[in-house]
Amino acid sequence: MTTADQPLDREWWKEAVVYQIYPRSFNDSDGDGIGDIPGIIEKVDYLDALGVDVVWLNPVYESPMADNGYDIADYQSIHPEFGTMDDWEILLEELNNRDIRLIMDLVVNHTSDEHEWFQRSRQGDPEYEDYYYWREGDPEEPPNNWESFFGGPAWSWDDEREAWYLHLFDEKQPDLNWRNPDVREEIHDMMNWWLDKGIDGFRMDVINLISKTEGLPDGEHGGGEHFIGGPQVLDYIGEMVDETVADRDVMTVGEMVGVDAERAREYVAEGGCGLSMLIHFEHMGVDTGHDKWDLQELDLLELKRIIGEWQNTLAEDGWNCIYLGNHDQPRGVSRFGDDGEYREESAKMLATFQFTLQGTPFVFQGEEIGMTNTTFEDPEKIRDVEAQNFAEMSLADWADDYVEDVQPILEDMSRDNARTLMQWDDTEHAGFTDGEPWIHVNENYPEINVKAARADEDSIWQYYRELMDLREEHDIFVYGDYEVIDYDHPEVYAYLRTLGDEELIVVCNFFENEPQIEMADLDADAELVVSNYDVGDIPEDRVLDLRPYEARVYQQ
Numbered sequence: 001m002t003t004a005d006q007p008l009d010r011e012w013w014k015e016a017v018v019y020q021i022y023p024r025s026f027n028d029s030d031g032d033g034i035g036d037i038p039g040i041i042e043k044v045d046y047l048d049a050l051g052v053d054v055v056w057l058n059p060v061y062e063s064p065m066a067d068n069g070y071d072i073a074d075y076q077s078i079h080p081e082f083g084t085m086d087d088w089e090i091l092l093e094e095l096n097n098r099d100i101r102l103i104m105d106l107v108v109n110h111t112s113d114e115h116e117w118f119q120r121s122r123q124g125d126p127e128y129e130d131y132y133y134w135r136e137g138d139p140e141e142p143p144n145n146w147e148s149f150f151g152g153p154a155w156s157w158d159d160e161r162e163a164w165y166l167h168l169f170d171e172k173q174p175d176l177n178w179r180n181p182d183v184r185e186e187i188h189d190m191m192n193w194w195l196d197k198g199i200d201g202f203r204m205d206v207i208n209l210i211s212k213t214e215g216l217p218d219g220e221h222g223g224g225e226h227f228i229g230g231p232q233v234l235d236y237i238g239e240m241v242d243e244t245v246a247d248r249d250v251m252t253v254g255e256m257v258g259v260d261a262e263r264a265r266e267y268v269a270e271g272g273c274g275l276s277m278l279i280h281f282e283h284m285g286v287d288t289g290h291d292k293w294d295l296q297e298l299d300l301l302e303l304k305r306i307i308g309e310w311q312n313t314l315a316e317d318g319w320n321c322i323y324l325g326n327h328d329q330p331r332g333v334s335r336f337g338d339d340g341e342y343r344e345e346s347a348k349m350l351a352t353f354q355f356t357l358q359g360t361p362f363v364f365q366g367e368e369i370g371m372t373n374t375t376f377e378d379p380e381k382i383r384d385v386e387a388q389n390f391a392e393m394s395l396a397d398w399a400d401d402y403v404e405d406v407q408p409i410l411e412d413m414s415r416d417n418a419r420t421l422m423q424w425d426d427t428e429h430a431g432f433t434d435g436e437p438w439i440h441v442n443e444n445y446p447e448i449n450v451k452a453a454r455a456d457e458d459s460i461w462q463y464y465r466e467l468m469d470l471r472e473e474h475d476i477f478v479y480g481d482y483e484v485i486d487y488d489h490p491e492v493y494a495y496l497r498t499l500g501d502e503e504l505i506v507v508c509n510f511f512e513n514e515p516q517i518e519m520a521d522l523d524a525d526a527e528l529v530v531s532n533y534d535v536g537d538i539p540e541d542r543v544l545d546l547r548p549y550e551a552r553v554y555q556q
């Protein structure tokens with residue numbers, strides 16, 4: 001437990017707020033309908049006004065865009081649709097001039113099949129033939145039963161090499177063979193090249209998939225036990241840290257599939273691999289069943305259990321990344337709140353929750369104005385390869401009708417929900433572009449946009465600003481210990497943050513009902529530091545009557 005007598009283990013990345021930019025949808029500067037780096041430069045003052053400390057930039061590298069840039073053809077080149085390396089240099093300078101740091105997306109479990117390494121590997125070039133996982137055999141029968149995260153077999157037959165290659169994602173994303181030391185050295189050199197340019201770290205895409213069980217045997221349930229947290233993953237990541245970031249003051253954020261809080265310690269605790277924090281998915285399953293498309297009601301007690309385990313397990317040794325949405329998830333307010341009558345209240349409640357846990361908050365573009373999920377009445381609107389695969393397989397296997405069976409699921413869970421255009425104002429295409437956009441704009445943009453939010457003193461945007469200010473001014477928001485209050489309450493998530501003699505009491509109603517909760521330890525003179533409703537005096541009996549999606553934070 002942290003006490004007033006103990007020095008805080010301060011790090012800039014613990015105290016930062018990270019803002020994630022999905023460049024393709026952020027701002028288009030040249031009218032081609034695709035967001036670009038000059039478009040981000042145009043909005044740097046906006047980022048400064050919002051108050052963020054770090055920008056996480058989704059991939060802008062050379063790519064055929066089979067998976068919107070996560071299929072990289074050249075790690076050291078900027079895709080022409082996004083601009084040039086000179087544009088990127090200007091962006092870095094403009095961010096740094098405003099004391100905003102930049103971290104890049106590192107995608108090294110796989111490359112594009114158009115990367116030079118893969119092209120030379122499929123040709124049998126001796127220098128590159130083992131850069132990927134190749135298996136000879138019957139072209140009608142994959143080497144094992146592993147399944148792709150995007151559906152179907154994790155293997156594709158290559159006519160040129162006359163062999164199968166492994167791809168845990170799209171067939172245009174072949175997996176790199178990390179057993180090959182030359183592959184690892186290439187990756188380390190590339191990382192150091194970017195670090196020498198002055199970036200402040202990396203977000204590491206599915207980094208715990210880089211090790212596969214030797215021999216690539218069949219597995220249960222798609223084979224995940226042979227590639228999720230594989231046998232040498234700790235060695236590979238530890239070596240990568242030692243060879244690149246160990247002596248640099250940067251942040252490293254590892255995205256990891258199938259990891260729990262205890263396993264996370266191996267990556268982020270003292271004596272572990274040396275990563276700063278992890279993006280995990282445990283809490284992303286509290287409203288789904290056997291997979292992301294199997295929708296369920298939000299299980300608040302399960303959310304409390306998962307968040308509590310991560311808060312407590314990493315409290316003394318390690319650090320948390322706190323997020324409710326990103327480019328791979330639907331919009332948080334639509335998923336965990338109410339994007340209708342109580343959109344503003346629930347968006348503010350979710351922000352309160354996110355900014356009052358111990359960890360570094362990650363804000364995805366548009367969250368700060370309460371952007372919502374969209375509609376897919378026309379399947380031609382779908383852009384995400386994962387959603388396209390789901391729709392096609394559903395119609396082939398079980399769905400009778402797209403509109404009745406598939407559309408509602410996509411509108412709840414498709415990644416395209418997060419990738420619609422950033423809503424800047426109420427002009428055509430929400431002020432994103434003068435051209436024809438690559439993806440449709442949410443039809444609610446005339447009401448939900450940055451211009452309107454900044455002009456409204458009581459908007460979600462202003463509430464985010466207030467939370468960022470509080471977090472900057474009060475160490476307890478960042479470093480305070482966590483303890484849940486009334487774990488069994490089915491509708492209210494309440495918890496205590498403690499730092500020395502200082503306490504924060506956080507109360508979040510996650511539903512549209514009006515529950516009561518007894519807060520026996522709440523002082524009569526506790527100060528209300530932030531809330532999303534007007535709040536009166538603390539009742540003598542300490543029983544709080546909460547309104548739909550109400551959030552309160554008291555300090556005492």
